[in-house]
Amino acid sequence: MTDKSNLDQEPSGNLDAGESTAIVTRRRALMMGAVSASAVISIKPALAQTAGSVLNCEIPVPGNHAEGGYIGADGRIVPPDTPGAFPPAGRHFTGEEVKRAMNGRSLPGTSYDQSKAYVNYIRRLQSGQSGFTCYASLQMPR
């Protein structure tokens, strides 16, 4: 039933009549669905479910796990006074501010490049780090 034969087989499945390869190529059927039929359900982290938390939750830059570190342009934590890196923001940004920054505006009180570095830092947040759940809630569709 699942014989895989000629890898070169054309999609139309036309076997060359001249050849005696009496193998019927069976490929897996793929349900394409319809344009309007969504194929995804997302399970969100429990703490990030309320709409209010998206607006009001806060993301420290950097979080406790990287206290005292500077933020490199790519968002990585680097030693203090690293050339090209930015000092800690010294404040928390709200989910709403970060959401706007991810759409191209700058975080309040920051220069363009500084804001980009901070947003890169936020994008790198992993589960368990301060601000992660807030950031995760910003990524929710709709």
Next chain:
Amino acid sequence: MSQLYRAAPLDGLILHPLDSMTLIFQKASGITHIVADPVPAILESMETESVTADEVARRLSNSYDLEESGDIVDIVLARLVELCALGLVEQV
């Protein structure tokens, strides 16, 4: 029409096939997506390249017997847009 799409890097995801469904855990956001066909096949066909919806449709029809209820490219495009909103695919 020639918009290019690229699938999210596999090392940022944990994929777990469940018979007719596939679970995709996104490490960066902690969100788990339950996806149905044709999403896993679309992601697989994209590999690590930047591809158009037409190219994805062509790859799928080369690899599978498609059971469609509409234009394949339109369906692929709709799924790519959906996956972009989730961060599983990005526009290049």
